[in-house]
Structures are given as structure tokens and as C-alpha cells.
Amino acid sequence: MKVSIPQASDLLSGVVIAARLALHDRWSAQRLAAYQAGLFRQSVRHAARSSAFYREHFRGIDLTRPFRSADLPVTNKRMLMERFEQVVTDPRLRRRDLERHLASTTGDSMLFGSYRVVASGGTSGLRGIFVYDRAAWRVILANTIRWQRLIGIAPQVGRRMRICSIGADNPMHMTSRIPLSGDVGLFRLRHLQATDPLPQLIAALESFQPDALVPYPSVAALLGREQIAGRLRIAPRVVATHSELLTPEMARLIEQAWGTRPFNHYGMTEEPNIGSDCSLHAGIHLFEDTTMIEVVDEDDRPVPDGVMGARFLLTNLYNRVQPLIRYEVTDMLCKAPSACACGRPFALLETIGGRSEDMLRLPRADGRPGLVPVTPMVVGLAVEAFLGVREYAAEHDSTGIRIRLVVPDSGERHAIGTALPERLRHDIAAHGGVPPPLDIRFVDSLERSAQRMGKLNIVARTRPAGTPGEAAAAAPN
Ligand SMILES: [Zn+2]
Missing domain, CATH: 3.40.50.980 (Rossmann fold)
Incomplete structure (x- = not known):
């Protein structure tokens, strides 16, 4: 194995930063919140100064005075990808060149000797390209070390x-x-x-x-x-x-x-380390000293802890090259109303409910007009109740739910073929919806698409052909 000098030096810096982050475990929640708010203001002011996109995006907002996150408009992947060159703070970074670099990248290679470039699959087919300078990458490595320590991985x-x-x-x-x-x-x-x-x-x-x-x-x-x-x-x-x-x-x-x-670890290409659970497994601790997560409803208004949001807004507090500020992510999250017994001040994610675009919207069973939202987890939980199911994938659209199951035992296949539709109709009705047509098929194996990084659509809304989706909780991924 060949280790380059920049690679070794970045990892060493990561170890030093991880030691500093570890001190935050003993902070109070108030101190952590004040620290996060300070980093948020710094990130916003930096973006307004150094990124043409954000200068325009924040026009008319006085950033010299104290401001709250809710004062700022949100961003999303489409915006930031379509205007890539205006978003980034180094004019040498052109999307076309980054794509070319990605196509030929091997090992830990860097663009211009200092940028690491990564790509994500794309919700609705839109591929994301994200770039980190060495200072930001060192924070990523530090957070990775923090996660390793939380789960008991350490050099021996x-x-x-x-x-x-x-x-x-x-x-x-x-x-x-x-x-x-x-x-x-x-x-x-x-x-x-x-x-x-x-x-x-x-x-x-x-x-x-x-x-x-x-x-x-x-x-x-x-x-x-x-x-x-x-x-x-x-x-x-x-x-x-x-x-x-x-x-x-x-x-x-x-x-x-x-x-x-x-x-369980939660992250995505835009922010590889949103958080991880500790050994008490009470939920995912949000790494609030490097990221800010605002759980919001469909109109981007904050929802209280203990309530599932429609999506969340992500602010990366250390990426100065491609600032991500109040960036919409369609995963539905629910923060726990109480703190973890381990004493760490970091907020806990109680549930990750999947992506809001994968929600089933079904006619109301009580006959009143309108649709009732049913979480896709209803389908997943029903299928997983049958231990004979080795793997499954489900898709739904306005015509119904299609479930493909890998069940090696033929006797169980028969039993599941009868019991699963009954259970699903019952569970969906219990959520107040009219059960849609069900199409249940048994297959020998499920294709894991390389395009989707080998993830399975556990329960997803059917997407038009040629637009691969991206799974919910993405990770050091
Ligand atoms: Zn804990």
C-alpha cells in the first residue's frame, strides 16, 4: 500500500481535530447550541462574501446584524448543481472538469493537488457533484474517527x-x-x-x-x-x-x-457524517458541531421535537469551497424530545422515516375527499414480519403496490402469498387509507443496480425509466 504525504498529513490532522471534537462530549447542550449558531453565522457570511450564487441568494438580508436561520431562503440540489460555477468559491472549479476528473479518479487522487471530488446517485435522476478542500476533508476524517470510536473501532x-x-x-x-x-x-x-x-x-x-x-x-x-x-x-x-x-x-x-x-450511521455525500448512535442505541446523535439539521414541514417551517418532519434542511458548517446552506433533503426525520442517557449534549434522531417522495398517498377510507399519507414503512414492516423473506423490494404508484420477494422455501412462499396481502390490507386500513391493488411476485434474486450504488429500493415510489433513485439514509457514502 502506498501512502502519499498529503494523505498521511490529512489523516494526522484528522486525528488532532477528532481529539478536539471529543471534548464537546462533555459540553452542555446550551454551549453546543451557541457554538453551532456561531459556526452557522460564519458559514453564511463566508458564502455571501465568496460565492456569487449566495451573494445573490441572500440579497436584501442584512447579514452584519444577528440573524436567525429562518431569515434565510432555502437551497436545493437542482439549484446548486445548475449553477455550480457560481456556487463554488474557487473559480478554477468547473463542473465539466470535475466530471472528467471523477471519470478517471483512482485511489485518493486530488484535483489541483487539493480537492477531493465525490458524486452521488440522484433523486429524480439528478446526479450531485460535491467537492471538498483539504481543510474540509480533514473534518470528514475527524468525524469518521469520532464515529469509529463511538462504535468501538480503534487501532490496537x-x-x-x-x-x-x-x-x-x-x-x-x-x-x-x-x-x-x-x-x-x-x-x-x-x-x-x-x-x-x-x-x-x-x-x-x-x-x-x-x-x-x-x-x-x-x-x-x-x-x-x-x-x-x-x-x-x-x-x-x-x-x-x-x-x-x-x-x-x-x-x-x-x-x-x-x-x-x-x-447505525447517518450521512450522505453532501455531509458524510450527520451522526451515529452511541452504545446505548437510543437514536442517532447528530454531530451538531460540524452540521446543522433543521427538521421542517412541507412549507419549511420547523417542527417540534417528537414530530416527524416532511424533510430537513442541511447546513454543512465546514465546507468553505461549495457552501451548502439550508439545503433541502427529502428524508423524513424525527428528533427525540429528550436527551440520551450517555450524557452527550448532541440531539438524538428518534426515527429516519424514509423519503417524503416515497410516501403512499391513498384515498381516505372514511369516504371523505382527499388523500391520506401512509408511511412506506407500513409496507416494509408487514413484509419483514415474515421470517421466510430473504430479500424484498417494493414499488408503488397510482396503480398500486408491486412487491418482489425472495423466499427460498416453497412452503413458506405459499403461506406468505396468502397472509401478506391480508396483513397489508389490514395495516393500510388501520392508517385510514383504502388499500390499493397489490401485485406480489416471488423471484429468485433481486438485482442490485450498480447505478444506485448497490442499494435496494426497499419501498419506493416508482420512478420513470432511466431515472435511478437514491436511497434514504445515505452514508459515509
Ligand atoms: Zn448517547
Whole structure:
């Protein structure tokens, strides 16, 4: 393995920053909030000064006086991608050149010797390109170290800890980029591709024997079933999922398979480390000293803690090259009304409810006009109640819900074919909606699309052909 000097120096700086961030664990919530508000104002003023887009976006707002986040208009991916050259604060960064760099990037290579460029898949087909200077990347590495410590991954004397991540297969995506950048030999790392066939994943895992397993939850559940059935034999002491929803059933399966409760990490290409749960698993601690999350309703008004928002607004507090301020993300989040018993001051995410565009909107069962929103989790929870289901994917649109199931046992297939529609009709009716037509099919396997970084659409609204979606909780991804 070859480690470049900038790579080693960035990681060393990351370690120093992580030590500083660790001190915030002992702060009060008030002190943390004041610190975050200070960073938010700095980020906004920097953007207004250095980015042509934000100068125009904030026109007419007096930023020299104290201001609140709600005083500022929101942004979204389309805006920031369409006006990429006006958003970034270094005029050398042209979207076309970044795309060319991405197409040829290998290892931890940097553009102009200082920029790391990553891409995301795209909700509604719009691909995002995000660029980080070395100062910002050091914060990403520091947060990654913070997450590793939270879940019990640390360099050891003697035998190096073996960490196996399973995610995207492309160095331009975060799930492979962070391990590439952070690999200076402290751990034994192996990265497997979520799109690989199951027998290949099993063989690679059994030969590597990871101490820590870092997969998408749907992959972890699939592997957990293999382990329980005796077809996979590994003994990770840490399982940490990312990038998709970790449902309660998936968490139960993982715990049953390896005797350890999974940690869940939340992030996306725009902000790779939004947060992670601690060993109490009471929810995801938001890393509020590097990111600001505002949970809002459909009109971008804040919702109280304990209430599920329609989307959230993300402000990255350290990316000075491509400022993201009050940037709309359509994941539905719910903050916990109370603090974690571990004593850390960081707010907790109680639920990640999936993407608001994946909500089912069904005619009301009481006959009154209008549609009733039903969370897609209703479908996921109903399917996952059947232990014979090895994998599934569901899509819905105005014509109904289509569910594809991988159920190896033919007897169970018959039972599920009868019981699942009954259960779904019951659960949807309990939410006040008229159950739509159901199309349930049994298949031998589900394709994981490389375009979607190997993630599964657990329950998604059908998208027009040629516009791959992007899963909800995206991660060091
Ligand atoms: Zn905690």
C-alpha cells in the first residue's frame, strides 16, 4: 500500500481535530447550541462574501446584524448543481472538469493537488457533484474517527483490527472514498461490493473474518439470514450499518445472527457524517458541531421535537469551497424530545422515516375527499414480519403496490402469498387509507443496480425509466 504525504498529513490532522471534537462530549447542550449558531453565522457570511450564487441568494438580508436561520431562503440540489460555477468559491472549479476528473479518479487522487471530488446517485435522476478542500476533508476524517470510536473501532497494539465495508464499487462514491483516504495501515481493510453475488460475498467474508462489518442494512440482513441458517460463518463483534433505513426487523436479525446490536450511521455525500448512535442505541446523535439539521414541514417551517418532519434542511458548517446552506433533503426525520442517557449534549434522531417522495398517498377510507399519507414503512414492516423473506423490494404508484420477494422455501412462499396481502390490507386500513391493488411476485434474486450504488429500493415510489433513485439514509457514502 502506498501512502502519499498529503494523505498521511490529512489523516494526522484528522486525528488532532477528532481529539478536539471529543471534548464537546462533555459540553452542555446550551454551549453546543451557541457554538453551532456561531459556526452557522460564519458559514453564511463566508458564502455571501465568496460565492456569487449566495451573494445573490441572500440579497436584501442584512447579514452584519444577528440573524436567525429562518431569515434565510432555502437551497436545493437542482439549484446548486445548475449553477455550480457560481456556487463554488474557487473559480478554477468547473463542473465539466470535475466530471472528467471523477471519470478517471483512482485511489485518493486530488484535483489541483487539493480537492477531493465525490458524486452521488440522484433523486429524480439528478446526479450531485460535491467537492471538498483539504481543510474540509480533514473534518470528514475527524468525524469518521469520532464515529469509529463511538462504535468501538480503534487501532490496537499487536494484531490489526479487520474491518470489512460493503457498499458502492466506485471510488467516486463516499463509501469507498473515505476508506481509501483513511487507509494508512492502522487497520486491515477490505471493501466488498454490494452488487456482488451472494456466494461471492460469503466466500470473501469467510476468508477475511472481519472484526467489524460495515454494510448497508439490507445487505446485513441478507447476510444475517445466511449466518442464522449456517451458510455463513463469521464472528464480527461490531456491526455498523449505513446508507439505507435500518428497520427494527433488520436490527433484530443482525442481533440474532451475531449477538451484537447494530450501530447505525447517518450521512450522505453532501455531509458524510450527520451522526451515529452511541452504545446505548437510543437514536442517532447528530454531530451538531460540524452540521446543522433543521427538521421542517412541507412549507419549511420547523417542527417540534417528537414530530416527524416532511424533510430537513442541511447546513454543512465546514465546507468553505461549495457552501451548502439550508439545503433541502427529502428524508423524513424525527428528533427525540429528550436527551440520551450517555450524557452527550448532541440531539438524538428518534426515527429516519424514509423519503417524503416515497410516501403512499391513498384515498381516505372514511369516504371523505382527499388523500391520506401512509408511511412506506407500513409496507416494509408487514413484509419483514415474515421470517421466510430473504430479500424484498417494493414499488408503488397510482396503480398500486408491486412487491418482489425472495423466499427460498416453497412452503413458506405459499403461506406468505396468502397472509401478506391480508396483513397489508389490514395495516393500510388501520392508517385510514383504502388499500390499493397489490401485485406480489416471488423471484429468485433481486438485482442490485450498480447505478444506485448497490442499494435496494426497499419501498419506493416508482420512478420513470432511466431515472435511478437514491436511497434514504445515505452514508459515509
Ligand atoms: Zn448517547
